[in-house]
Amino acid sequence: MSTPTYSIRPATVQDARGIYRLIRDHSDNLIPRSINDIVQNLDRFIVAVRPDGIIVGTTAYTIFPEIGDPSKTSVEVQSVCVEKDYRHHGIGHALVKAQLRRVDAMGVAQVIVLTFTPDFFASLGFRPIDKSTLMHKIYIGCINCTKHESPFTCPEVAMALSGNEIAKAMA
Secondary structure, three states: OOOOOOOOEEHHHHHHHHHHHHHHHHHOOOOOOOOHHHHHHHHHHHEEEOOOOEEEEEEEEEEEOOOOHHHHHHEEEEEEEEHHHHHOOOOHHOOOOOOOHHHOOOOOOOOEEEEEOOHHHHHOOOOEEHHHHHHHHHHHHHOOOOOOOOOOOOEEEEEEEEEEHHHHOOO
């Protein structure tokens, strides 16, 4: 396949079904999201779109405030997915970097991911961290996951990028 033509942009309401399809079709590596959840969080999604309007990649984020100390707020980059035929063309990096640009403006303490593809995120500067440092994320996001008995037996790798490293990762 030659280098695909695509654009990276914020998601629109018209993209919700395409985002849903993409996440559903990659449920082996992603936590499923309902169409309602996607629409309610649409302002947090970015998509990679072919010229014909077909979505070939997506990512979202969620904010994890630190109770009592807003300066320690974390953001999780979630639902990073690129259609199989469009991988290895820089789309995933472009999506995550676009999300990092949004997050950088917030001034958060760190950006986190839980991933089955740690090498991909390491190439953007993320470093492995202990899951036990993400108890807020585990309580909010992982506790209802039915894929594994416990968040600590899940093979996803926890990784982080500190707030002062975001600009470097966007380069």
